Amino acid sequence: MTAAYAYATQNEKAVSGALALLMHGMFLALLVFGVTWQKREPPAMVVDLWNSLPALPAAEPEPPPPPRVEAKPVPKAEPKPQPKADIALREKKEKARKAKERELADKKKREEQARLDAIKQKQDAEANRLREQEDALRKLAQQQATAQARLVDEYKRRIADRIRRFIVEPPSLKGNPEVVFEVIVLPGGEVLDVRTRTASGQAAWDNAVERAIRSAQPLPLPPDPALMKEFRELNLRFRPKE
Secondary structure (H helix, E strand, O other): OHHHHHOOOHHHHHHHHHHHHHHHHHHHHHHHHHHHHHHOOOOOOOOOOOOOOOOOOOOOOOOOOOOOOOOOOOOOOOOOOOOHHHHHHHHHHHHHHHHHHHHHHHHHHHHHHHHHHHHHHHHHHHHHHHHHHHHHHHHHHHHHHHHHHHHHHHHHHHHHHHHHOOOOOOOOOOOOOOEEEEEEEOOOOOEEEEEEEEOOOOHHHHHHHHHHHHHOOOOOOOOOHHHHHHOOEEEEEEOOOO
């Protein structure tokens, strides 16, 4: 270190000296503080005895409650007046909206009424068609019934004329007696049975007519088999002067 100190500069030498002095001073202060602390005795404990306990301090009175403050109603903010132009525009829009709603409601009502009218018209047309059809069928049935009745009468007249051609009047016949026979006819025109329903009172005339009925078979019948029910049982009346 001596050799290094010989080559040190003047400033370096001054700093080194100052540091050495500072270290010695600190060491000395440490020794003095240690000796002083060892010689100091602990302080004596002093106990003070009280004959009586001191009075407790009086409780401080509670502070009065703060005065009640009633809440004042907050005034409502008044709506700002709107310009008349805005009010008029809003009313105009509201009127237009209501007018449009009325127009749509009227349109819907008209459409519904038109639909109901179309349905009713269709129902009326169908009812008229059915009535016309029923009337036509009824007229046709009446015409057919009339034609059948006319045809039945025509063939009954033919049967009666055919039987008259076979009647031989008895010579003792008096007046114009009437005899009625019930004749059972088969589909081919053959006579199955002849029964007297009403006698004329002159047996000769009644017997002559019965013989003629049996001789005139087969009796003439209409070609339509549906009319045979009208000729199954015939009530035939005969007078000599017809």
